Amino acid sequence: MTNFNEYSDLLGMVFLMKERIDPNLLAICFWLVWNKRNSDRLGESSVALGRIRAKAATLLHDFRTAQLSQPLVSTIVARAARWTPPLSPHLKINFGGATFKDLGCAGVGVVVRNSTGAVIGAFSQRIMMPSSAAIVELLACRKALVFAKDLGVVQCIVEGDAKVIIKALRQRDSSHPQYGHVIQDVLFLASDFQSCCFSHVKRLGNLVAHCLARSSKSGTELQVWYNSTQGYYSPCHS
The missing domain is CATH 3.30.420.10 (Ribonuclease H-like superfamily/Ribonuclease H)
Incomplete structure (x- = not known):
């Protein structure tokens, strides 16, 4: 296991290995670990350590799906708001x-x-x-x-x-x-x-x-x- 003295060193390695590691997935994992630590400290429910990666993958998938659908919605709204010519002879x-x-x-x-x-x-x-x-x-x-x-x-x-x-x-x-x-x-x-x-x-x-x-x-x-x-x-x- 590699030890990192600075967070920047870890981040640098992640981007160097971006073909093998998804930085977005890793960032969500970090957030879930941080959230679990705070939840455990306050006695609140949290995601089990063994399920953090799966939970992160689900959250990332949901986010990407929402981003893919957004341009379509925007295009439909823009088209509905724009003046369109009638069909001849109208x-x-x-x-x-x-x-x-x-x-x-x-x-x-x-x-x-x-x-x-x-x-x-x-x-x-x-x-x-x-x-x-x-x-x-x-x-x-x-x-x-x-x-x-x-x-x-x-x-x-x-x-x-x-x-x-x-x-x-x-x-x-x-x-x-x-x-x-x-x-x-x-x-x-x-x-x-x-x-x-x-x-x-x-x-x-x-x-x-x-x-x-x-x-x-x-x-x-x-x-x-x-x-x-x-x-x-x-x-x-x-």
């Missing part, structure tokens, strides 16, 4: 709302894009403050459908980040006492398209519409862009 209509309590008003923003991500049209408008943020989102959705109809859109996906609103629209649920009537208006407008469905996306995937909505704070007039708004919303591109 157009995607993103809408968003913002409230400005200091001004006592709200703003709506809409952007229409095709399967290549090119902007067909967009607009930003300040409106009177409704009774709730949910109604702001619904009014933005309704204005988005009217705008799409004016653009001659036939098949579309209407997308927003207000999960409760999108859920109500997808379930055709107009029973809410506060905004059920607006749900009915939106569904009526949607029925006039050859194809129209509603989709939820996280805020990161709806940044363009959200930034357009917030930009309405600086002006009272309706602002409309056709074919391209790239120069306008590039800092908020999603």
Whole structure:
């Protein structure tokens, strides 16, 4: 058995023999030995010396398995949060709302894009403050459908980040006492398209519409862009 005067000497040997010794496994073994010593001193239960290596191997396996699964979860989340183009010939209509309590008003923003991500049209408008943020989102959705109809859109996906609103629209649920009537208006407008469905996306995937909505704070007039708004919303591109 080799004796080591310094811990650094032991560590150096471990790394020199890393092809034969797993430093991660050894580190967990050291921790379990240290933990056992403290547990024994306090009269607490601990892993038996003969089972320390097996326990360390189990802990290391669990850790490595968790690390392997983490990138997959992160990728799925990132994809869910990112704006994705629709399949041709559908157009995607993103809408968003913002409230400005200091001004006592709200703003709506809409952007229409095709399967290549090119902007067909967009607009930003300040409106009177409704009774709730949910109604702001619904009014933005309704204005988005009217705008799409004016653009001659036939098949579309209407997308927003207000999960409760999108859920109500997808379930055709107009029973809410506060905004059920607006749900009915939106569904009526949607029925006039050859194809129209509603989709939820996280805020990161709806940044363009959200930034357009917030930009309405600086002006009272309706602002409309056709074919391209790239120069306008590039800092908020999603």
